[in-house]
Amino acid sequence: MDAHVGKTTANGVRRVNNGVSNAMTDKEYS
Secondary structure, X not given: XXXXXXXXXXXXXXXXXHHHHHHXXXXXXX
């Protein structure tokens, strides 16, 4: 269960980081 939670958390962090990167890219190109 802990491993599953850790994996989910890592995916969540990665998704947030991707969202931030996409937001910054959109701001640069808009």
